[in-house]
Amino acid sequence: MNREGKNKSLVKSLQDTIEGWKKQQAFMQSELHAAQLELDKLVSSETSIAEASQSYLKSFFQKRGLYLIEALLVVAAVVLLSRLSYAGMSKYLPGFRRRHRSFRVRLIELIHRLLTVLLIVLGPTTVFYLVEDWVLFSLSILLLIGILWTLRQALPRYWHQIQLFLNIGSVREGERVVFQGLPWNVQQINLFCTLVNPVANLKQRVPINDLVDMRSRPSEKSEPWFPCRQDDWVILNDGTRGKVTGISPEMVQLVQRGGAILTYQTSDFLANSPQNLSPSFRLKETLGISYALQKESTSTIPDILHQYILKRIEQEGYAEQLVNLRVEFALANNSSLDLVVMADFKGELGDLYNRLRRAIQRWCVDACSENGWEIPFPQMTLSGSLVKPGQ
Numbered sequence: 001m002n003r004e005g006k007n008k009s010l011v012k013s014l015q016d017t018i019e020g021w022k023k024q025q026a027f028m029q030s031e032l033h034a035a036q037l038e039l040d041k042l043v044s045s046e047t048s049i050a051e052a053s054q055s056y057l058k059s060f061f062q063k064r065g066l067y068l069i070e071a072l073l074v075v076a077a078v079v080l081l082s083r084l085s086y087a088g089m090s091k092y093l094p095g096f097r098r099r100h101r102s103f104r105v106r107l108i109e110l111i112h113r114l115l116t117v118l119l120i121v122l123g124p125t126t127v128f129y130l131v132e133d134w135v136l137f138s139l140s141i142l143l144l145i146g147i148l149w150t151l152r153q154a155l156p157r158y159w160h161q162i163q164l165f166l167n168i169g170s171v172r173e174g175e176r177v178v179f180q181g182l183p184w185n186v187q188q189i190n191l192f193c194t195l196v197n198p199v200a201n202l203k204q205r206v207p208i209n210d211l212v213d214m215r216s217r218p219s220e221k222s223e224p225w226f227p228c229r230q231d232d233w234v235i236l237n238d239g240t241r242g243k244v245t246g247i248s249p250e251m252v253q254l255v256q257r258g259g260a261i262l263t264y265q266t267s268d269f270l271a272n273s274p275q276n277l278s279p280s281f282r283l284k285e286t287l288g289i290s291y292a293l294q295k296e297s298t299s300t301i302p303d304i305l306h307q308y309i310l311k312r313i314e315q316e317g318y319a320e321q322l323v324n325l326r327v328e329f330a331l332a333n334n335s336s337l338d339l340v341v342m343a344d345f346k347g348e349l350g351d352l353y354n355r356l357r358r359a360i361q362r363w364c365v366d367a368c369s370e371n372g373w374e375i376p377f378p379q380m381t382l383s384g385s386l387v388k389p390g391q
Contacts, residue, residue, distance in 0.1 A: 064133060064136065067131050071127045072124075074124060075124065078119045093105065103167065107166060110162065110165055125140040161208050164208055164211060164212065165190070169212075170214065171189070171215065172189070172216055173186050174187075174218075175218055177195070178214075179214065182197060182200075183225055189211075193208055193210075197225050199226040200225065200228075200247045201247070227270070227276055228276045229247075230247055231245070232277070232278035232347075234254070234276050234277065235353070237272045240256070241257075241353060242254030242257075243351065247266075250265065278350055280345065281350060282344045283343045283356055284342050285360045287338065287368070288335070288336030288375060289368070291336070291337060291376070292374060301371075301373065302329060304367070305367050309325065309341060309360065309364070318345070318349065322343065322345060322346075324342075324344040325343050341364065343360060
């Protein structure tokens with residue numbers, strides 16, 4: 001009996017243990033099932049990168065992106081209306097297209113430009129306010145505050161630019177200004193100003209800000225703008241002679257006889273004081289004759305030499321380009337009596353400058369040979385006394 005009671009107690013304990021493990025098994029199976037369901041849900045919710053991007057862009061454009069597009073459309077509408085109104089003013093407003101416009105026309109254009117900028121800045125801000133997107137609205141307000149702060153720092157310079165734009169500043173249309181070492185005529189003042197050099201045939205466009213610190217003045221018709229034009233023949237201080245084939249604000253190019261090309265910086269070219277042969281030029285050549293011809297040197301010989309050189313000029317085909325020819329007594333030199341031949345030629349013979357100089361010397365020598373005039377050579381005179389040997 002005692003043994004049977006112990007067996008019953010053991011069986012009951014084992015049954016209780018089995019029941020506990022079964023409950024534990026059921027609980028773990030339930031947890032496993034829930035985890036499997038959660039895993040299946042996560043796997044089913046996964047999408048590709050392209051699908052995720054499309055979904056994100058769709059969400060963006062449906063919300064904030066749409067507001068940005070509306071703001072951009074407002075800006076585009078303002079720009080379009082500004083262009084149309086500007087075209088209308090240039091067509092119907094008297095004097096709007098003139099090269100030198102009145103103060104009233106300039107003021108109207110300035111107000112138009114300022115109003116356009118103001119509407120471009122305030123338009124998107126208004127859109128963000130109306131759609132109640134406070135993030136974009138706050139960002140636009142911060143941007144506007146930054147712009148106003150920048151304008152506060154740069155206001156004095158912008159004020160000078162406004163004065164220039166209205167043609168009441170230190171640089172005015174139609175006047176002369178020196179820019180980058182060259183004189184320029186201020187042809188037009190706008191946001192980008194047009195400067196021209198009428199002689200050098202140069203033209204450049206510069207922003208109005210570059211003219212703020214400059215001064216212009218009215219120019220006279222007689223004032224020079226550049227020492228030469230393209231295709232002119234010039235002689236520089238160092239004796240270089242060439243034809244000007246190119247002029248720019250930075251460089252001047254010359255071509256010498258024979259085809260050699262020389263290039264100068266414009267500042268260096270001007271520093272060499274170019275002599276322009278193209279309008280006309282003068283050649284001065286000296287001829288020395290003997291003191292034995294002292295009496296005739298101031299009377300008949302200059303006339304004879306003048307006629308002879310004139311005849312030779314006609315023979316060699318330079319008569320049409322000759323402007324003036326003079327032969328005069330110049331100087332009683334140490335060893336000779338000097339005559340000077342002055343010949344003025346038209347600029348179309350500028351390329352023959354040195355050839356004409358040599359020709360005049362040749363004609364002078366031929367005249368001396370034909371008329372028997374002696375051309376002396378330099379002589380040295382010694383003065384003193386001779387001492388006899390033994391004295």
